[in-house]
Amino acid sequence: MNAQTTLFLSRDDAELRQKIGEVAPQIEIVSRAQLKDHPERIEHIEIAYGGLGRDQIANATALKWFQNGGAGVNGLLSPELAARDVTITSVSGIHARCIAEHLFGMLLSLTRELHSAREAQNRREWKPLGANTLSLYGKTLGVLGVGAIGAQIARVGRAFEMKPIGLRRGRAGHPEIETMFSPENRLEFFAQAQIVMNTLPLTDATRGFMGEAEFEALPDGAIVLNAGRGATIDTTALLRGLQSGKLRAALLDVTDPEPLPAAHPLWEMPNVFITAHYAGAHPEYNAEADAIFLDNLRLYLAGEPLHHVVDKTAGY
């Protein structure tokens, strides 16, 4: 281990510092506050755990490894960075359980009429509902993007006795998925998907992935959920699908644009449910992200390959 290794720490947390000390006793830590006071120290940073923007990374000429604290790196990746010898790692895996919980929560809120139930409760009104419920049982679940998150979604879907089909680059099969499709035969995928759960990252290949033709291909009454990136769905095509009655509902944790302006028509469309980009948020998040970083730090110092390395060309 090189005693001069400098680590930038976005979140300055005593417990995290202590754990880093156990793994790398001689590492030099630069906090966000220190970097603000001494911006020239950016040039010495070899490892960064979160918190650097594109411009800072451009100035971090000694940077070898950037551990991102979130799942998506689309805000970070520049052609310049992709060309540099910097390894980028993510914590995408820790979002899987949380996002699956969030998406099924949004879905069941709709299919079990829970918003109406809440409104009845606010009126202190005992109003048995059920006429507009929908069973998940037997429905075909279209898992759009099959990474760690998509796999967990499929697993939960199977427990609810749904039929998960998937779409991923390369079309490699997955034990939780009954039939796998690739971007090339996406219309066949959408034609079967009664409930779509989209967790695509945003890349050149996924921007506007669900457009006019894809919505048209969906079965009538389809439900579309998005917890990937807003811009993977063409908002105009989505609005048209909602207005025409083609879609039963859209349940969106991410939108395009984001934040969604107050005047945007999506806010008040019937059967649209919006949560403000927090599907991946959970109280244990930092502890789980730290565990991935610390594990990678051990590997880095030992010169071994890191986990959760981002493919800078693919963009995730």
Place this chain on the structure above:
Amino acid sequence: MNAQTTLFLSRDDAELRQKIGEVAPQIEIVSRAQLKDHPERIEHIEIAYGGLGRDQIANATALKWFQNGGAGVNGLLSPELAARDVTITSVSGIHARCIAEHLFGMLLSLTRELHSAREAQNRREWKPLGANTLSLYGKTLGVLGVGAIGAQIARVGRAFEMKPIGLRRGRAGHPEIETMFSPENRLEFFAQAQIVMNTLPLTDATRGFMGEAEFEALPDGAIVLNAGRGATIDTTALLRGLQSGKLRAALLDVTDPEPLPAAHPLWEMPNVFITAHYAGAHPEYNAEADAIFLDNLRLYLAGEPLHHVVDKTAGY
């Protein structure tokens, strides 16, 4: 087959009548309207599919088999009926998937802050939440009552990577349940259950099953859900658990009393979510119940044992 067999049909549905005709071409059907016009025909009814109350059953002296259309028979069972040679069958199995969807919908509405998200949406406000979310992952799920419904609950819990423990009469193990408890060691069960999903039927043995001692035994911050029968929980003890802060939340599809009067304190307690006894309602309900009845009708006419027979002593 006896050409004189008379069947009372609570729901007069052309499709159901046609299917009955295929199974039993010569059966005589008495509809609800016909029975109203000719109440004396009650004495000829040998089979009833739903819709008879206690008084009518007492007068149905020729009754041999009562197929209930719901899961619970607590409103129906009298000591007189229990003593008579009348077979009672339920459709309890068809509630399993639906009730599991409802309970996890209620739970995730809470743990993912979806009510707050809906309110923010109503204000057209992009407000990322997440500070009060709770992961299901890793939590111990107390499945109170392990029949078809409890088993499906446990299965979904496992997909969310929860740890299902169960409580059932007789303590027989179940593949979806890690540890099984019996009513005798219920306090050990409650001591571990961070999230309780109660689907107990109402019997003499389950009335007030969750009382003062059981709430006291729960871990601090426990969440209690009830989709069984309201009176299996002592409402006073529940209110105390909510007021003291012992409970994080109560999510209730059934209450005691029911319907819940407008003045009842449960309506406006923080972290109480009430749905008005419709966890088992789903659009495909009648079709699934009819399939069970028709299957049983075939068996009955062939003199074979029926499916889903209610234990009149146990009460479910």
